[in-house]
Amino acid sequence: MRCAYFDAEVCRSCTWMGRPYADQLAAKQAHVETLLPTGPQWLPPFASEESGYRNKAKMVVTGTAAKPTLGILDAAGHGVDLRECGLYGPSLQAAFPVLAAFVAHANITPYDLAARSGELKNLLVTQSPDGELMVRFVVRSQEPVTRIRKHLPALLDALPSLRVVSVNLLPDHKAVLEGEREILLTTQETLRMRVNDIDLHLRPQSFFQTNTLVAAALYRQATQWVEDVDPGSVWDLYCGVGGFALHVADEHRDVVGIETSVEAVASACLSAHGMDGVRFEAADATAFALAHDAPELVIVNPPRRGIGAELARYLEASSASHVVYSSCNAESLARDLAAMPSLRPARAQLLDMFPQTTHYEVLTLLERA
Template identity: 60%
Template structure:
């Protein structure tokens, strides 16, 4: 992939962009195999490659520069580097970033100055769905410039007509945390619908969703294939997020429970389940609970026949590994963004052996990836 920002040494986020993509994919495959194979030598399916450009569905832009000439991108020290034309973004997202920069300038929103700890607008977070509709979030230090945005919503709709959800997030602290706990909606709609394999997943402003929609489709489809073959009567989806895995494995003869610590994500998952007409109890049900995944086994009656786990980079809690190891769970699907913690967790659960695995390249031109593994009790 060609990138003018990289060539001009303005952005080095894509750390392996100079490596041919096939070689990038091969390196990741060898890395995850070396870490997983000692725990069971599963059958490795063909890696899932990504498009090399235009694959990111979300832009997290630092706002810097001046009132009349803002930059949207990253910081080089205290100075902003504008990255609106980053080739990782699809065309609808790039177009929206240019329009939002114009909006910020015309409304005269004051960019936050990191060095001086002055100003208001810290970040713009923009998500695009497969149909080109957008979620736009302004991250402000305080509510001082909220009235300017609220009073200029007609201009925002004119400049960014694809914006379905618009909100303000408040992050008052001076630290490297992108967003804060308070969200103020400025539109009637509160959720962006992300269509994945025909399922319209609802995503609220503070809900996590994978950044590569096309590869996410393949990830959910792979998990659904494994679950279909195992044919369990009950499934628990731990760390369920907005319900992607749980909703993909729903079946009239199966009870599915998803748990997630984020109440926003659980609300989104419940909304999607309702839109699909899925009951929340009995056969064919899909139920979502706001709970810590590590605590879930103690909070729910019984034991599922199959468990899905999709933890953050730190991997599973020791207590959850111990519960899975000692439980009668027959199969597990482990989706990981860090094969090192995956390998550590496999060592903690020696009774659950990897039988099939697949690398899915969510993040081309970097060292990051997703790997999914089907585990079966020995």
């Protein structure tokens, strides 16, 4: 894949841009195998599309209300427009000029980082497998909310695929994407993400994997391993919107999903409506585990920091016979595995969630020795 932004050195976020994709995949496989040297049976790596794979755009808004820039900030804090970034598919790219025109039409002043003035900080856009959109306006205060609401019918007409619109309030001057408070502006509250014939419902503050194609493969492989073990009870810790739990749910199996985000749990509960044997709770994964006896199999999908020493010690001492560990950081995975020596990697697969970068997902099935 070639990228004009990368070649012009205005965006270097994709550090492996221009490197042959086969070489990228081989280098990632070699890297993870050095970190997990205990010899799991490696499945062939799952390759992604090289471009157009991102289902979400996190665009920093700069410039003026009349002429907004959607993209990133450079090292000097100036806006770089990335509307034609090749990581987004054509239909997602097509939404950016419409959204920029809406910012101008509604007269929403972009936030000026240096002056600490203005309103609109970020535009967060998510696209479902069916091409439907969710748009979130991250603003400094409620001042522009009335104007956004007033002009929203025009935006909905201009973007027929738009289903969910919200405003996120981020009053603090700090380098984060969003704040805690969300104001929903549409009747529809969730974006339907249909993955492997399962409807996952994504609320504005819920997390979902960046690469839908690879996420679907991740869920399929984990489900196959769970079916091979055929446990009667399963925990899905750090469950997000319930992707793993809903895929392995069975009326003869007790499945519990645990996630700290109340929004994500609400999404998971909506997706699970009418399904037997699966339920979700909003709780800290480690605290929940420490307060309960372990099931037969535990699925963990933690953030980059991993599950941590306390949960690793719990799993090591527990009665769980298997753990399915999905990791976006193989280094923290290796650290966690070292703390669980009796749970040995039996099978593993690299799934390339993030082409053109050094990052990837690795799925590992651990068996009790």
